[in-house]
Amino acid sequence: MQxxxxxxxxxxxxxxxxxxxxxYLAARGAKLALVDLNPEKLEEAVRACQAAGVEARAYICNVADEExxxxxxxxxxxxxxxxxGLVNNAGILRDGLTLKVKDGEISKMSLAQWQAVIDVNLTGVFLCTREVAAKMIELQNQGAIINISSISRAGNMGQANYSAAKAGVAADTVVWAKELARYGIRVAGVAPGFIETEMTLGMKPEALDKMTAGIPLRRMGKPAEIAxxxxxxLENDYYTGRILELDGGLRL
Structure with missing residues (x-):
């Protein structure tokens, strides 16, 4: 797809x-519909895309809400x-051990912590994929849906909720690739490792050093490399049903 x-x-x-x-996609001439819940930052992102000379619009939406x-x-x-096309990128973190014992006291990951991550990171992907695919079929538009999974799908300590959601996303990527191929809709995924974002760069230096020490390339990935x-x-019309891992050689 051009x-x-x-x-x-x-x-x-x-x-x-x-x-x-x-x-990145705006620089290649794509028209962008950016979806999020922060209106100020969303407008900034839209203006950045428009600076490339393309049409871009902002949409306020909670991806976990069907309506x-x-x-x-x-x-x-x-x-x-x-x-x-659709890129299912929205996600949240509510990290914590399922059970933690300190001084004889047991604390637990709450159901709210579990459900919030599942709602956004898994159910949100399902809802957006379902609705976008239905609209593409209705409009007779062919293209691709890309789901952002994570190497945490293999299981990462302290992320029972996140790992479960990202594993579900990876599995459903294969399901939807098989189901939607007949309509000219490809479905694939990207599983990033540790990437330089606002979230990771806000970590303590010693935590960042420990994180990068385990990566064979000895650095975190850059957002542009994921993009x-x-x-x-999106451009390769024969790529579907697969998860592309981008983790610098790290395996959890």
Whole structure:
């Protein structure tokens, strides 16, 4: 798929990986629908994409809310007249051990911590994929859906909720690739390792040093490197049903 003038939706598009993807795809001529919950940062991201000379719009939407997702997708289709791609990037963290024992006292990961991550990181991907795919079929638009998983899908201590969600995303990527191929819709995934974002760069220096020491390339990935891979998947019409791992050689 040639990216010029193609309409791509990016959830979690106001900062970090989402914004990097938006700017990268805008530089290749794609039209962007950026989705998030922070209106100020979302407008900044939209302006950054527009600076590349392409059409870009902001959409406030909680991806875990079925009604909001349905409304958002309908609005994007109405505003742009087409939808050719989706990047399911929105995600949250609520890290913590499932059980922690200190001084004889047992603390537990709360159901709220578990459910919040599942709602956004897994159910949100399902809702956005379902609605975008349905609209693409309705509009007879072929294209691709890319799900952002994580190397934590293999299981990462302190991330029972996040690991479960990202493993689910990876599994459903294969399911949807098989189900939607007949409509000309490819579905693939990217599983980043540790990436330089606002979240990771806010960590203590000693924690960052310990993190990067375990990466064979001895550095974290850059958002532009993830964006480059997203563009590759969008452009390569034979790539579907696979998860592309970008972790600098790290294996959890």
């Amino acid at each position: 990216l010029k003038d193609k309409v791509i939706i990016i959830t979690g598009g106001c900062q970090g990986l989402g914004r990097a993807m938006g700017e 909001q997702v349905t409304h958002m997708v309908a609005r994007v289709a109405e505003d742009f007249g087409a939808i050719h 480059h891979s997203v563009a590759y998947i």
